[in-house]
Amino acid sequence: MSLLRPDLAVIADHIPDGARVLDVGCGDGALLSDIRLRKQADVRGLEIDPANVAAAVGRGLPVVQGDADTDLGYYPDKSFDFAILSQTLQTTRRPDKVVEELLRIGKQAFVSFPNFAHWRGRLSLLWGGRMPVTRLLPERWYDTPNIHHLTIDDFRALVRERGWTIDAQWFLNDERTTGSANANLFAEHAVFLLHA
Amino acid sequence: MSMDSAIASTDQRFGLRRSVRLPGPLRLDSGASLTPVDIAYETYGTLNAQGSNAILICHALTGDQFVASQHPVTGKPGWWTRAVGPGKPIDPERHFIVCANVLGSCLGSSGPASTDPATGEPYAMRFPVITIADMVRAQAMLLNHLGVEQLAAVVGGSMGGMQALVWPTLYPDRVRAVLVIASTARHSAQNIAFHEVGRQAIMADPRWHGGDYYASGDSPSAGLAVARMAAHITYLSEAGLTEKFGRKLQAREAKTFGFDADFQVESYLRHQGISFVERFDANSYLYITRAMDYYDLAEDHDGSLARAFSETRARFCLISFDTDWLYPTAESRVIVHALHAAGREVSFVELASPYGHDAFLLDAPDMNRVIDGFLRACE
Structure with a gap:
């Protein structure tokens, strides 16, 4: 029914009606627009790219231009039910601090990211000896915005280390959800719902 | 309905090149008060039956009320026809648009060139020093005269943006949306x-x-x-x-x-x-x-900009331009952060333009898209 990117569709489906939501790195506001309409969510967005912000505000969304690395500190504690960081974690300068901020601002946080330990990437590095360029990670090492490559197991380790709690997790392969068995090898994307 | 609009069209309060003498007194921040208060203004479009479509446009330092009509002295078209007019984001077909010459100016509103009733001579430097908030109070008096209880939006660039920001802090119930372009929350030393x-x-x-x-x-x-x-x-x-x-x-x-x-x-x-x-x-x-230099929105709220916004209920939208070094993007960000801290709903974008501070008066398609989207979302 919705034309959202698969990880966003997972998140949208799990936002309860009327929730207060901050989407960090909201792009042109596709997710916010969807949950405002379908879930009557009270939405806010933060986005770094001015053209995306203009597009989002042009569709009537309250979106602020800013940087996840520097601008989250200005949001009050627990001012949202959910803070969302979708496919942005790997582009931030300090991913750990960004998640920490998400969990301070939101009662819960959705974090989605591409899994760099997917078997295709592993093979490409193992046999080709080159940094993987795949359908879902199409940029080359020098022009990719992804500056902190991580795997599902890396993220789980960070969660453990910081004492955060995972409330739910979803894994995506070929745009469908897949089981959590060997997710670190077989999932292209992961979506985590967590709280501090 | 048709009766109402027929009445509106003959109502001398509405239209181009209007002016009104209000008895006042207008109590000013300096402690002085002004009486009478002359306000020159223009209106475009028709106030709807619910009174819900009024937009106040606040002009900049040397601007005037001729926002979308020919200037009587220079003969030039209105100063913001790029954003105001049929098919534009601020549209007389949908909106009842008010633009008034600010207090202290010289295009028909009370200012130093006006006659001092006490002497019969021009005030000159005997005119009381005014503030941005005083300008806003005068605008509120005008809206009372026009029968506008609540603004759908107050919109302004540069000094107009300062007035737009002051509006919800003085009259939280009278404004639903605030659009601030290329402006600031205080005048810097520079x-x-x-x-x-x-x-x-x-x-x-x-x-x-x-x-x-x-x-x-x-x-x-x-x-x-x-x-x-x-x-x-x-x-x-x-x-x-x-x-x-x-x-x-x-x-x-x-x-x-x-x-x-x-x-x-x-x-x-x-x-x-x-x-x-x-x-x-x-x-x-x-x-x-002087009014602009005295302007510091936080100063009147114990130095806290967030506190200045604590009573406001409007939605806010701020636009800055990357080459504006008069009121640079950092100034808009300060306002955005304060609005977040106050829990207000705010949009903000820095647009690219080669034109510096004046960009808001020039052709800026992205700006029009943002203004249009923001105003429609607030309707």
Whole structure:
């Protein structure tokens, strides 16, 4: 029914009606627009790219231009039910601090990211000896915005280390959800719902 | 409905080139009060039956009420026809648009050139010093006169943005949306410094006469022109000036080794200065720049900008331009952060433009898209 990117569709489906939501790195506001309409969510967005912000505000969304690395500190504690960081974690300068901020601002946080330990990437590095360029990670090492490559197991380790709690997790392969068995090898994307 | 609009169309309060004398008194921040209060304004479109479609546009330092109609002195089209007009984001087909000449100005609203009822002479420097908040209070008085209880939006760029920001802090129930373009929450030391240069240029002109020049038929036009030239530089970007003029010479092959306007940029600035004095009063320039320098939204709220917004209920949208060094993006961000801290709903975007501070008056398709989306979301 919705034309959202698969990880966003997972998140949208799990936002309860009327929730207060901050989407960090909201792009042109596709997710916010969807949950405002379908879930009557009270939405806010933060986005770094001015053209995306203009597009989002042009569709009537309250979106602020800013940087996840520097601008989250200005949001009050627990001012949202959910803070969302979708496919942005790997582009931030300090991913750990960004998640920490998400969990301070939101009662819960959705974090989605591409899994760099997917078997295709592993093979490409193992046999080709080159940094993987795949359908879902199409940029080359020098022009990719992804500056902190991580795997599902890396993220789980960070969660453990910081004492955060995972409330739910979803894994995506070929745009469908897949089981959590060997997710670190077989999932292209992961979506985590967590709280501090 | 048709009866209502028929009444509206003949109602002398509405239309172009209107003015009203309100008895006041208007109590000013300085402690003085003003009576009567003249306000010159224009309205476009029709106030709907629910009174829910009113938009107040606040003009900048040397702007005026002729936002989308021909200027009576210069003959030029309105100063914001790019954003205001049929099919534009602020549209008289949908909105009831009000634009008033600010208090202290010289296009028909009470200012230093107005007659002081106590003496029968022009106020000149006996006009009370006013603030941005005083301008807003005068606008609220005008809206009472027009029967507008609540604004769908208050919109302004530069000094107009300052008024737009003050609006919900003074009248939280009277404004639903606030759109602030290329503006700031306070005047910085640099802003004040540039204004002081302009004021000193005026006051150094021997024809200023302590402000009492109205009877002489002469005015400190040289000083005012220099003030305008200095200010105009701050409205442009270095890149814009370089692109437009570079080091090109003005209608000559070589430097003259003199002090004529050898360079195009000099000629351009002189033209800006000379054409400005035809339409603006030097004393008004002193008063309005003073009001801007006194402006610090946080100051009236124990230094906390977030507290300034704590009683507001409006939605906010801020737009800045990347080459604006008069009110740079960082100033807009300060406001955005304060609005977040106050839990208000806010949109913000920094748009790219080569034109510096003046970008908001020029062609900016992205700006129109943002204004349109924001206003429609608030309807």
